[in-house]
Amino acid sequence: MKLRIGQLAQRAGCQVETVRYYERIGVLPKPARAANNYRYYDASHRQRLVFVRRLRELGFSLDEVRTLLRMIDGGAQNCAEVQAFGQKHLEAVRAKIADLRRVESALATLVTQCSGAETADCSMLETLFSHPEA
Numbered sequence: 001m002k003l004r005i006g007q008l009a010q011r012a013g014c015q016v017e018t019v020r021y022y023e024r025i026g027v028l029p030k031p032a033r034a035a036n037n038y039r040y041y042d043a044s045h046r047q048r049l050v051f052v053r054r055l056r057e058l059g060f061s062l063d064e065v066r067t068l069l070r071m072i073d074g075g076a077q078n079c080a081e082v083q084a085f086g087q088k089h090l091e092a093v094r095a096k097i098a099d100l101r102r103v104e105s106a107l108a109t110l111v112t113q114c115s116g117a118e119t120a121d122c123s124m125l126e127t128l129f130s131h132p133e134a
Contacts, residue, residue: 002040012049019049027052027065059093 009016022028028049031039048069055065068085071077114124 001043001046003042003046005039005041008041008046008049012046012053014049014053018053022049022052025062027062027069058089060089064089 003011005016005019009019012019019028023030028045031041031045034040052065052069055068056062060068064085068082071082110124110127113127114122
């Protein structure tokens with residue numbers, strides 16, 4: 001299977017610019033070039049691109065993606081290491097969710113305290129201005 005960059009991007013569910021970027025930073029290997037100097041990608045490029053896209057959707061940073069790819073590329077993946085890596089990321093996601101819940105609660109309190117009247121006096125702004133910890 002030989003794919004041009006647009007075909008690869010479409011089949012992997014991303015933009016052409018994403019493919020180019022991942023190539024440039026070394027996440028996606030450079031493809032072979034034909035006599036006409038076009039880049040042609042194969043099934044392994046598509047599989048890797050989908051894998052990277054999925055990791056990014058799950059919130060993994062590019063450094064974390066590189067770490068997992070090194071494990072795969074070196075044939076040194078160890079299920080226990082991968083699980084520990086995933087567990088660490090899961091804990092970070094849960095911490096972010098807890099932070100967002102605190103922000104949600106604080107904002108909900110501020111919004112409900114605001115009368116919404118068409119007046120220059122706004123209790124929400126007053127609270128934020130007078131009590132920065134709110």
